[in-house]
Amino acid sequence: MKTIRDKEVGVDWRPQWEGADLARVEKLEAEANRSVSAFRNFRKMIGLTQVQVAELLNTTQANVSKMEKRRSLDMGVIISLASAKNIKVDIKLTMENGESVDFEDLAPSLFSDEMA
Incomplete structure (x- = not known):
């Protein structure tokens, strides 16, 4: 790190990009x-601090x-936190052929503690 008049000055290592x-x-x-x-963003949206999330997840x-x-997001963690705040999670997967399936049907154990 270079110093100028006793102040640290960062060095810009990135090239100068232009246009496209x-x-x-x-x-x-x-x-x-x-x-x-x-x-x-999800944690903040449901109104939890990092400490509160840690307590809920036992970490x-x-x-x-x-x-x-x-x-990447761990859907089990997302569903657990949403459930703790009484938020229902609905995830629908739509295939190329237009067929759709609810995520809950694929992984019912993730949703077992969720509100009805």
């Missing part, structure tokens, strides 16, 4: 940020923080 390349990089960054924060706040940084 810049748009592509910004789009990829936005998509990555959305996927990484999906769990955090630590640090683990919840790690979960929020993952790119």
